[in-house]
Amino acid sequence: MEFTGKNILVLGGSGVLGAELVRQLSAQGAKVMATARNPETAAKIPAEAVLKLVVDLEIPESIKTLTDYLLDANTPINGIINAAGVVGFAKATETSAQDSAKLMQINNLGPAAIISALHPLLVLDKDTESFVAAFTGVVSEKVFPGMSSYTVSKTAHASYLATITQEFRRDKIQVTDAKPGHTETGLASRAIFGTAPAFPEGMTAGHVVTVLLNGIKEGKAVIASTEF
Numbered sequence: 502m503e504f505t506g507k508n509i510l511v512l513g514g515s516g517v518l519g520a521e522l523v524r525q526l527s528a529q530g531a532k533v534m535a536t537a538r539n540p541e542t543a544a545k546i547p548a549e550a551v552l553k554l555v556v557d558l559e560i561p562e563s564i565k566t567l568t569d570y571l572l573d574a575n576t577p578i579n580g581i582i583n584a585a586g587v588v589g590f591a592k593a594t595e596t597s598a599q600d601s602a603k604l605m606q607i608n609n610l611g612p613a614a615i616i617s618a619l620h621p622l623l624v625l626d627k628d629t630e631s632f633v634a635a636f637t638g639v640v641s642e643k644v645f646p647g648m649s650s651y652t653v654s655k656t657a658h659a660s661y662l663a664t665i666t667q668e669f670r671r672d673k674i675q676v677t678d679a680k681p682g683h684t685e686t687g688l689a690s691r692a693i694f695g696t697a698p699a700f701p702e703g704m705t706a707g708h709v710v711t712v713l714l715n716g717i718k719e720g721k722a723v724i725a726s727t728e729f
Contacts (some may be wrong), residue, residue, distance in 0.1 A: 502630050502675065502718050505530030508578050509613040510571075510619070510714040512536050512612055513585030514553070516641055517686035518636065521710040522584055523547045529714075536567070536585070558585060558611030559603065568618040577626035578619055580717075583612040583635035583658075588688050590695030600694050601650040613661045624672045633669070634677040634717055635662055636709075637724040642680050647698065655704035666722055679713045681729040704729060 509526055513519040514535025527549035534552040537543035543553045554570075557563040567661040572580070585722050586608050589600055616633055623631045640652040659678055666676040683689075683703035690697065709729060716724040 502632065502720065503529075504580075504714070504718075505563035507531045507580055507629065508534070508576060508642055509580040509582065510534045510536070512548075512556075512581070512615065514547075514550060514686075515542040515623045515705045516584060516586075518684070518710060520545065520547050522582055522617045522714075523550050525707075525714060530722050531580075540654075556611075557616070558607045561614070564611055564614050564618075568615055569716055571619060571622060572701050575625070576622070577629070578622040578631070579626060579629050580632045580634070581616055581619060582633075583616070583624070584714075585612060586636070586655075586688070587691075587693050588648075588651050588697075589693050590647050590689075591621075591650070592696055596650045596694070603654070603655065603693060604650045604654040608651070609658040609661060613658065616665070620669070620674075623669075630673065630675065632675040632677065632717055633662070633665065634678050634679065634713060636679050636681065636713070637662070639680050639682040641678070642726055647695070650694065675717070675720055675722075677713070679709075679716065679724040680726045681712070681724075682726050683707045684709050 509531045511522045515537035523533050523535050532551045535546045535550040536554045536556045546553045556567040573681050637655045637659040641656045662678045663710050683700045685703045712729050
């Protein structure tokens, strides 16, 4: 699979990984649309994006506004990559139900709702291969203390991806689940609750994005943490 000429939607295009996706995909000839939470963060989406969109993954009405807009445009989408996400740090016994629900909504339910709703656009161009991809991270492979709700939310998204891998197969939509370890994106320093432990130096966003895009090209369903 190649990206030249493909219309690709990047969820979380204002983040470090999302912005790197916009740059690398654009450099490979893709036409990239990217989302951010609000107009202020949308300013962080790289200029290479052909369209900047706003969606708050916590608000169902915002998700519906985005998907309705794209469905009404009726333009084929050849790929969706979910690079959106937030993190929180606390023991299971110290994490509130509200904080757990917020992680689940942003890391799984919101992106899943968008991907599912946009399925008609992924199959609109019968002559072009399409795909869905997301970063679920190493936490969807193994358990880490002090990160229970984050782990649950990312594992839930991994399960969603595994399910649509089978459901979308008849439509010839490839699904890729990427599980990189700690990456230097600054996400841990922006935790919505708790304080991050002392992580060793992580991988660069450029490296992680390159591995993901190569995995998509190679048709990989899962890119394990050991492959990064």
